[in-house]
Amino acid sequence: MNKILILTAVEAEKEAVLKGLQGNARFEVRAGGVGPVEAAVSATAALCSEAASYDLVVSAGIGGGFPGVAEIGSIVIADSVALADLGAETPDGFVGVDKLGFGSNRLPVEEALSVRLVEALRARGQSVHYGPILTLSTVTGSAQSAAELIRRVPGAAAEAMEGYGVASAARRSGIPFLEIRGISNTVGPRDRAAWRIGDALAALETAATRLSEVVPT
Numbered sequence: 001m002n003k004i005l006i007l008t009a010v011e012a013e014k015e016a017v018l019k020g021l022q023g024n025a026r027f028e029v030r031a032g033g034v035g036p037v038e039a040a041v042s043a044t045a046a047l048c049s050e051a052a053s054y055d056l057v058v059s060a061g062i063g064g065g066f067p068g069v070a071e072i073g074s075i076v077i078a079d080s081v082a083l084a085d086l087g088a089e090t091p092d093g094f095v096g097v098d099k100l101g102f103g104s105n106r107l108p109v110e111e112a113l114s115v116r117l118v119e120a121l122r123a124r125g126q127s128v129h130y131g132p133i134l135t136l137s138t139v140t141g142s143a144q145s146a147a148e149l150i151r152r153v154p155g156a157a158a159e160a161m162e163g164y165g166v167a168s169a170a171r172r173s174g175i176p177f178l179e180i181r182g183i184s185n186t187v188g189p190r191d192r193a194a195w196r197i198g199d200a201l202a203a204l205e206t207a208a209t210r211l212s213e214v215v216p217t
């Protein structure tokens with residue numbers, strides 16, 4: 001793989017990733033904005049630019065970890081991505097677009113490379129989890145909503161706001177995709193004081209270093 005695009009949401013995430021990559025020239029890192037729409041538009045613009053010829057697209061940033069699965073400061077690598085709030089509210093509860101007959105709200109990742117990254121992180125003693133990462137337009141703020149998301153996506157490991165948008169753009173271009181999250185907070189009741197952005201950015205930096213080692217040439 002000669003050219004890899006990494007899309008973060010904000011500059012602080014971009015800086016952490018660049019630090020981890022230690023000048024590896026195969027990677028291009030862009031901050032594309034917060035939320036699935038900004039992420040999809042930014043990824044599409046990058047992939048459609050004249051100079052573009054990417055072999056891999058990565059969504060990377062901080063995220064919330066589901067309680068009992070991914071603790072603050074750990075890393076989550078997606079085994080799939082889910083647009084968890086795309087669907088309809090019905091008298092029987094939320095129904096996803098898949099059940100409504102409008103396609104799927106799950107997208108795959110490049111599995112072999114994701115697993116290699118998980119193994120490389122584990123081998124260095126890093127706490128890393130491999131599971132579904134949810135993309136949402138609204139940050140979860142209650143235990144009830146967190147439980148509902150786990151009902152929708154069993155095994156959910158983390159949530160963030162960009163992955164599915166980037167994955168969707170990559171899929172349209174036929175390019176493999178990965179998602180990486182450094183965990184800054186626990187998904188559940190809102191508690192800004194418990195946020196550990198520094199720990200999450202440090203985890204993200206570590207993940208970027210290992211990524212630069214495991215991406216094949």
Ligand SMILES: O=C(O)c1cccc(C(=O)CC[C@H]2O[C@@H](n3cnc4c(=O)[nH]cnc43)[C@H](O)[C@@H]2O)c1
Nearest residue numbers: 009034062063064139140159160161162185187190
């Ligand atoms: O004000 C709040 O309570 C609040 C709680 C969590 C996140 C935010 C943000 O505005 C950050 C959005 C930004 O960070 C990523 N992120 C980090 N943690 C989470 C999360 O638990 N759920 C969803 N997104 C999260 C996200 O990808 C955005 O880029 C405010």
